[in-house]
Amino acid sequence: MVRPARPRPRRSRAVVPAVSLSLLALVSPVPPADTSSGGSAPASVRTAPAPSAGAVLARLVSPGGAPAAALLAVGPGGTRFVRTGSGIAREDRFRAGSVTKTFIATVVLQLAAERRLSLSDTVERHLPGLVRGTGGDGRALTLRALLTHTSGLPDFAAATGAAVPLTPRQAVRVALTGPPAAPGAYRYSNTDYVLLGLVIESVTGRSYAAETERRVLAPLGLTGTSFPGSRTSLPAPHGRAYAADGSDVTALDPRVAGASGELVTTLADLDRFFAALLGGRLLPPGTLREMLDTRAARGSYGMGLFPVTLPCGTVVWGHNGRIPGSYVRTAATADGRRVLTFRVNTTDLADPGLEPRLLAAEFCPRGR
Template identity: 70%
Template structure:
């Protein structure tokens, strides 16, 4: 689970669906539409899709909440959906050789790798889970139920051996920023994450070589521990607390924490490993608070727009979330910045779990947000991802 230039015309049709209110003029066709098909041709994904959202207002202060209803325009946010996929004849595996000519709108049976990604499909969002967990921790800090400078052992006594250097250096802030020094426990098997309880995940991490405390090193263990802290502080699981604080208020009805449930809610497509194995049925329990989330394109856009617009965190905590100093500019708390070639910086996260890769990015004020996904865990070329984001967020 991890963290534009002019393009030559390519032989690929892309289905576009622009959704806007009847009173609003249709949105211009985003430049990202021309880049999206490269995730299929160059990236070798069976299918790819994006959903972009643009708010009809601009806040005067970055991070400020949306204007009150009586000061908002009656225009609704503009939504734009696009997808690209391989034709049925090429529905074998993401890593097949050659350069097929994908087609849009093909409708093979449900087992076909070329089945297109629908706008409403549910999918596994991997490490995007971390943004939700970080938001809950920061909400608890705003309520003075914990402090980011708290040592982990204040909330989870006995989880770490007192003689370990990690135990003395571990604070909630170091977990949020991936500067704790804890090794990454996360491993995958043929059918997804190796199922471990949170305590087993921590024990696995402690048996591995630690990284340097105070230096950024991405580790899923950090967020598994934060999930345990949420339960200790609130008396509810991280899944229940996140649903109460985020999913329900924002009406993210397509987002859920499946635990060890192996099925995806309907509707959904198929999911494939980079070798072409169907992993649609998957036990994500081993990913836990670091990556078990299921969501939709629209829900992720709505969540990040609300987060960056200041609807989920007070300004003090939102500034802390976006402060990257502790992680040497690499990471904030559950989000990270990416500076695009035009100088624009977008904020968000990516998620990679067996059968799925997804990336959400948004402007600092949350007015513009884009989520794209592919139905394979084939690693997206970072240069290609950057090109897609630049096509969406850089002025033309």
């Protein structure tokens, strides 16, 4: 069922917009701000109780910020759900944006473990003639470079402000009109994962959506997760989704996001997926270690995952995602035993600095 949400200013009547490429962030990971002071704090500051994740979550809902926010944390001590604001629930289906990339990377790495492809394969080997243009040459690019965002390929989502749905091959052609990055440099690009979706199709004979369903969603029982394709509505139950200007974007054509960001999911499904992935249930140990190797991207990104070092020294792994009407973040310990997913039902966090504070509140020992 769809629940009504509290009134919002400047809300437009219901429309079914295509995803504007200029707004399709499918976001690049941003490291948390340094919260250390560099010196000794007064005793009153040092001994002040650390905020809980729920307390930080409540700060996400404020005038000009998200209408509602929710988190679901899973760990050895059990499961905890917290919400703030109205019109949001634990069972909601929502758009997850670039968290899709972790699913796509998992399938590609499974295929590599089965020797159905090699990460050293060129893009040209699987998609002959597709990547040829000013922005790059598939004969010189490997699948590893796509997975680690070191291909140098321009991001199709930043290449145009058009609001028309693109096929994957159209998205690639749009991207190739832009200038490439320096060879081997880390540059987050949605084009990389659109291409990986096409590689999955080339190798398996099935779409990336069908292959991910067969290999990941069904085995893990992720019944709230789906690839909508051209479907503009969200499956029930769901709340509403709002753009930055307050307009209702619950109905959305997600085709332009494709393998880089079209996923629809739930809090519980994301927690279960990341726990299974990092817990070694989806990839052989050596392949999982390769997924977490950030050397190619100089510490910024592995393969569909990125690490964040919190102020207490704890490292968490995960991904974030942003698509009009939804911002999502999942983070987990390296063994997958503790996982947190939070979401807001609008496009951006009013205060991005609250994200690292929320993660620290969840994963750092109190008082540190």
